[in-house]
Amino acid sequence: MRHRRRSRVLGRSPSHRKALLKNLASAIFLTERDAELDANKPKIKGRIVTTLHKAKEVRSLVEKTITIAKKALIAQEAAREHGTTADRQSDAWKTWRKSDKWQKWAAAMAPVVNARRRCIQMLGDKQAVKLLFSEVAPRFKDRNGGYTRVLRLAKPRLGDAGIRGILEFTGVRDRKVQKSEKPAFESA
Structure with a gap:
């Protein structure tokens, strides 16, 4: 029975699993940097390709940060009022x-x-935290959760046929639902 077992083991020890999730979470933020x-x-900003189970597991860490x-950001706006x-x-x-x-x-x-220190502790990368606070967080200022999506890729990984998935930020490549127009019937 797996009562109260919260996360996937991913075939790793707890320390290795924690390091893997930190690296994946910081990797998605580092795709946002200007790396010309x-x-x-x-290849694409705000998107990483990994196995489906790793993507589903790292999603919660990314959304928490x-x-x-x-x-x-709210406190930072209040501080600007008193700054110089x-x-x-x-x-x-x-x-x-x-x-x-x-x-x-x-x-x-x-x-x-305090928030920056918590995010550095969760991600383990100062550059990723800098990008998180400067670019990613202001983008989702008006959104109440659901900052990422996990998509399953049809083609498996070449070495071991592992199920691959995409973890990406929402709002950039969203599909827009368009209502089809009524056909205009001409009277003959």
């Missing part, structure tokens, strides 16, 4: 630092810093 000069650039980043555009260690920055606005800014930025 990169030798190993992604996006939700954390979305909640941090002065250069660091300049006279204007030093007076802002001594003022009451700095404490309000620091209190508003605390949840953002």
